[in-house]
Amino acid sequence: MKSSRLALWVLAALLGACAHPVKSPTGAEGLRHAEHRSSAADFDPCGPEEQEREMLCGSLRVAEDPDDPNGRTIDLGIVVLPAIGEKTRQSALFHLDGGPGLAATQAADFYLTDPVGREFRSGGDVVLVDQRGTGKSNALHCPATEDNGPLDEMYPVAEVAACRTELEAQADLTKYGTWYAAGDLDRVRRALGYEQVDFWALSYGTQLAQVYMKRFPERVRTAFLVGTVVLDNRTPLFHAAASQRVLDLVFFDCHTDASCRRTYPDLRNDWKRVLARLEDGPVEAQRLNTEIGEKMIVEIRRGPFGHAFGGLLGTGASQRRVPWLIHRMAEGDFDVFVEALSFGTSPYAEGLYLSIACSEATSRIHSEDVIGATHGTFLGAWRVRQQMQACSRWPQATLPREFFEPATAEVAVIVLSGGRDTSSPIGAQRVCEGLPRCRFLTVPHLGHTYFDAGEWTGGECPDRIALDLYRKASVEAVDASCLKTMEPPSFFVD
Numbered sequence: 001m002k003s004s005r006l007a008l009w010v011l012a013a014l015l016g017a018c019a020h021p022v023k024s025p026t027g028a029e030g031l032r033h034a035e036h037r038s039s040a041a042d043f044d045p046c047g048p049e050e051q052e053r054e055m056l057c058g059s060l061r062v063a064e065d066p067d068d069p070n071g072r073t074i075d076l077g078i079v080v081l082p083a084i085g086e087k088t089r090q091s092a093l094f095h096l097d098g099g100p101g102l103a104a105t106q107a108a109d110f111y112l113t114d115p116v117g118r119e120f121r122s123g124g125d126v127v128l129v130d131q132r133g134t135g136k137s138n139a140l141h142c143p144a145t146e147d148n149g150p151l152d153e154m155y156p157v158a159e160v161a162a163c164r165t166e167l168e169a170q171a172d173l174t175k176y177g178t179w180y181a182a183g184d185l186d187r188v189r190r191a192l193g194y195e196q197v198d199f200w201a202l203s204y205g206t207q208l209a210q211v212y213m214k215r216f217p218e219r220v221r222t223a224f225l226v227g228t229v230v231l232d233n234r235t236p237l238f239h240a241a242a243s244q245r246v247l248d249l250v251f252f253d254c255h256t257d258a259s260c261r262r263t264y265p266d267l268r269n270d271w272k273r274v275l276a277r278l279e280d281g282p283v284e285a286q287r288l289n290t291e292i293g294e295k296m297i298v299e300i301r302r303g304p305f306g307h308a309f310g311g312l313l314g315t316g317a318s319q320r321r322v323p324w325l326i327h328r329m330a331e332g333d334f335d336v337f338v339e340a341l342s343f344g345t346s347p348y349a350e351g352l353y354l355s356i357a358c359s360e361a362t363s364r365i366h367s368e369d370v371i372g373a374t375h376g377t378f379l380g381a382w383r384v385r386q387q388m389q390a391c392s393r394w395p396q397a398t399l400p401r402e403f404f405e406p407a408t409a410e411v412a413v414i415v416l417s418g419g420r421d422t423s424s425p426i427g428a429q430r431v432c433e434g435l436p437r438c439r440f441l442t443v444p445h446l447g448h449t450y451f452d453a454g455e456w457t458g459g460e461c462p463d464r465i466a467l468d469l470y471r472k473a474s475v476e477a478v479d480a481s482c483l484k485t486m487e488p489p490s491f492f493v494d
Helices: 002-015 025-031 049-054 104-113 116-119 157-167 178-192 202-216 240-253 259-263 269-277 302-309 323-329 335-339 351-361 367-374 382-391 428-432 461-472 483-485
Strands: 056-063 073-081 091-096 128-129 196-202 221-225 283-289 294-300 412-416 437-442
Touching: 002 157, 049 104, 049 116, 049 221, 049 428, 073 104, 073 178, 073 302, 091 104, 091 202, 104 128, 116 221, 116 461, 157 351, 178 196, 178 202, 196 202, 202 221, 221 461, 240 259, 240 269, 240 323, 240 382, 259 323, 269 302, 269 323, 283 335, 294 335, 323 461, 351 382, 367 382, 412 428, 412 461, 428 437, 437 461, 461 483
Parallel strands: 091 128, 091 196, 196 221, 221 412, 412 437
Antiparallel strands: 056 073, 073 128, 283 294
């Protein structure tokens, strides 16, 4: 969930990585020849010149409210990347991104040009659907909020109210939740003529996958879930405790690493000095404004600092730089912290995020829960209070009674969990326990994602496991022995 919104935004900038990620006509041709042709746009080649026909773009028109087919409609933006070589299965791989609020079609380049991404197209098509409220699917953007930097207030009251007023002119904000998004995915599946789907899902995308498995269990062949989040998670109530747990483990890892311990022998006290300095009042630091090529002064306040720092714990690789950052800040250099953050417009559609998070998670947080869940953590209650404040001004959807019940489908599922996950370290195993054909795998030093795989020894392992699952459709037959070879990068020492 959007606990990792800042983390993934930062990581995309720092690591330059992309999320991964019948007999009758299927794919874009199937859509062209579908009986409901009038509700869909043609699919046309849209790849770069040398790979034009390897990427097809189109749309499918759906009702905003499925119970009112004559009401407002949404055109769902879709990209199909056709299989490379012979098709060996009747299913297609659907990529479900995190957030919520990211457009899945942004991952197209990974499947088009990356050698590993192209392997995911071996045997079957890859389909990217912009979830309703994102990308080219009636995106629910809040420009003012999305332009806020990582050290600003997260949800200024006036900005949230203004965005709601503006978006309600183009959308019923109660019709953009996960339940409706799952129905959209199945409409796309049927329109393209696929018998079943395979899922690659990250973070919030794992919740969408679970809802789809509950609604259409016979249509799911396999699912590979990363950074898995339970459906009854009260985001972001437990992110503070999860982030504090990971930071404590980083301290432990540094202490047991000879080089890190020798370079930063007083790391915990360094951290206490950093927090004490911020408790005394805002700290000024410099950052380079790349638009004008000059340095500017920024103010670091205690609340936003905790949230921004938590974002730097998103992956195992980024965690290995944390001792160095803390030590430099303890010596008074906060510029290095600011340099590690990403400034600029967020890629997330904030209106879609609020429409989902407020109705499905934050609305179930009670004020009396906050102190107990956040006390003694570096993040504290700031993030939770910010989101609760925003959600008090956002419309709430009525959810089906069974929404929060766990998925129990007979589907081959692998849940890959990181031992250093700041968002969902415990719920992932609970999701797997409810699925009869689920295999739970864990990597001790992995964070919420494996976008940092290029910095690990054996970092190609998660993708190898996913590809093996799609080939065999059996969790027992998947060879996961490569997990034993995975080692995070060394601690960064100055």
